[in-house]
Amino acid sequence: MQTTFLDGLGPVAAVIRSIGVRHDGAHQLVTDGLYLDLRWALRNPADDPALRYATGLDAGVYAHVLATPGARELIVRTAVQLQALAEEVPAGRLVRLTVACQGGRHRSVAVAEAVARRLWSAWGGEYGVEVEHHHVDHPVLPAAV
Template sequence: MQTTYLDGIGPVTAVISSIGVRHDGAHELVTDGLYLDLRRALRNPAEDPAMRYRTGLDADVYAHVLATPGARELIARTAVQLRALADEVPRGRLVRLTVACQGGRHRSVAVAEAVARRVWEAWGGEYGVEVEHHHIDRPVLPASSVG
């Protein structure tokens, strides 16, 4: 698992996790907070042989995911929802977002990073954001009937 921290002058306030729903135990990683399933929402970079074995942390894969029609709007809406949730919980309590795709290497990783950056910037760096990629290092999964 790779973890990214967007440091703030205050405590980590949001934890964003990317997962691949087809991996064993993935559903146990979904605890509380928001859940975003991208399997039908965004293009799957794994369908492109040039990107199949890369991840959403690679610039070309990240750009491919964010270039999907509607992706940037989805990211913006999710960031607003996460910030609104943070405003509703007592100060010091973590808010969580789980971003899911088929294998947890491409779409969920790119979107988790994009939402984290947007939320951190909206907070003006006042609070930290942690991003966890639970399945980024797992093998690429064979195609399924659900993208």
């Protein structure tokens, strides 16, 4: 697992996790909060041989995912929903978002990072955001049947 921290003046207020739903135990990581499944919403960078073995943390994959029609709007809407949820939970409680795709290396990683940056920016750096990438280091999965 790899973790990204966007530090804030206050405590971490949101945890965003990326997962690959085809990995054993992935569904056990979905515990509470919002759930976003990208398998049918965004094109899969793993279908491009030049991007297959990279991850959403790499600039080329990140740009590819964000260039998918509708991706930026999806990121904005998700960040707004997460921010609204954060306003409703008691102080000191974390809001959570799980972003899923097939293998957890490309789409979910890029979108989790983009939502985290947008949320952190909307909070003006007042609160921290933690991003957990649970399957980014796992091998690329064979194509789904």
